[in-house]
Amino acid sequence: MNKTETAFLTLHLQKNLDILQKSFNETSDLKIRTLKIKSEVVRKAAIVYLDGIIDTKNIQEYLLNPLFHVKSIEGMEELLDFHLSLLDASLTTKIDEITRELSKGKVLLIIDGFSEGILADSSDWQMRALTEPDAQRTARGPMVGFTEQLKVNINLLRNMIQSTDFSVENIEVGRDSKTNVAIVYLDKFVDQKVLDETRKKINDIDVTYLLEARVIEDTLEEKKVLFPLVFTCERPDVSVSALFEGRVVILVNGVPYSLIVPTLFIHYFHQPDEYAIKAGRFFNRVFRLFSWFLSILLMGLYVTMVRFHHDWIPHPFSEKLLTQSDTVFPILLEMAFLVFLFDLLFETSLRIPKNTMLLISLIGAIVVGQTAVEAKLVHQLSLIVVGISMLASSTILAGGLSGAIRVLRILFIIFGYFFGLKGIIVGLMIVTVYMASLRSVGVPYLAPFIPFRFREMKDALFRGDLRKLINSKHTYPHKDNK
Known part of the structure; x- marks a missing residue:
């Protein structure tokens, strides 16, 4: 039996069932409920579904029960239009x-003597x-x-x-396993x-399966880059704000966050509570940039000072903290x-069970804070500098910028040590x-700094008046713009 012969349903019920079972490799969770419909003649029928992902009560009420009251069947279209109360079929x-x-949670009804089947949605995914x-x-907001x-x-x-402008385009990605x-x-x-x-770019993705949104991120970024060019967002309100700014939001089934493009560097310094509270309108983003x-x-800079510039701090302090180290x-x-x-410590805190967090925190504080200094492995000032740097980076971790921070931190340590x-x-x-490239x-x-766009500065380093921001449209420069 070749692919051409099995590409479509046949008039024979058992042959169709055999084809479907082979298509699913005889999996045990493919359930087939056979029945007989007493119309002008007794016809064999079957309901096919994957166990565990459908609502069996819906099948019983809206599919099985109506079938037992059918008096005649002239065709599957007539059966669907006049006898089955199915919303999505x-x-x-x-x-x-x-x-x-x-595989997506639909149910199939096929009847002997007809080469058409009825697909009805009865999915019941666990969430x-x-x-x-x-x-x-x-601090405030949704x-x-x-x-x-x-x-x-x-x-x-x-x-x-709640607008008619809200548009959704569904694309299936993956050859063997389709992901919405x-x-x-x-x-x-x-x-x-x-x-x-x-x-x-999304339509051009050619992969066997898609389990993570990282594949789409790599596709949209085109080449390996240090900085993230796609913003990852866990919040619906931030995604909504991006939509009103003229940006595009991408959702992947099975992934609990959205992808937002285009992503500008300044977007990583915006936080949703800035639009919900009055305080910090002129300060928060400058503080995060700092x-x-x-x-x-x-x-x-600390490594540079230790190596080349003791004179950056007063002599009594430099002698005690640096020279006599x-x-x-x-x-x-x-x-x-x-x-x-x-x-x-950061990686461990992400992987360990939550009930052991306190223990790891205590161990980290003792080992890093006290023992390492007393054992002369690190200087007190070095510990303070690294701690401040790590705390500063935690203010802008949202969206995917942490990887770039870790790499640049190491690069500047090397630059400072060898070149001052x-x-x-x-x-x-x-x-x-x-970054400009x-x-x-x-x-x-x-953008909007390079190239400089004065009109877009209304929501860059400072949050502008909300009424003006809401009523103004964002525009973005492109390659062919002069």
């Missing part, structure tokens, strides 16, 4: 469509309750985060945007070039040791030029 003859839809976002928490269910996430967005991906945008506000570029520089430069390691190894310990202050300045210039789906990464 359609006719099909294709085997590949049937297998794909059964967790809506909870507060874990990484992107806020407390609901995305879940792993695509339909639930779209529901959350629609609940906040939704491209969400507001038709009235979206940047059309961004939408076209996003749609094209924290960014502190997180990547402080350790490098009797630590075991040279400053470069000392900083590497501390960075390793802090990263180890000049090396750090040159390194900062190189990083700036590199990046584009997120065609939009310059450092």
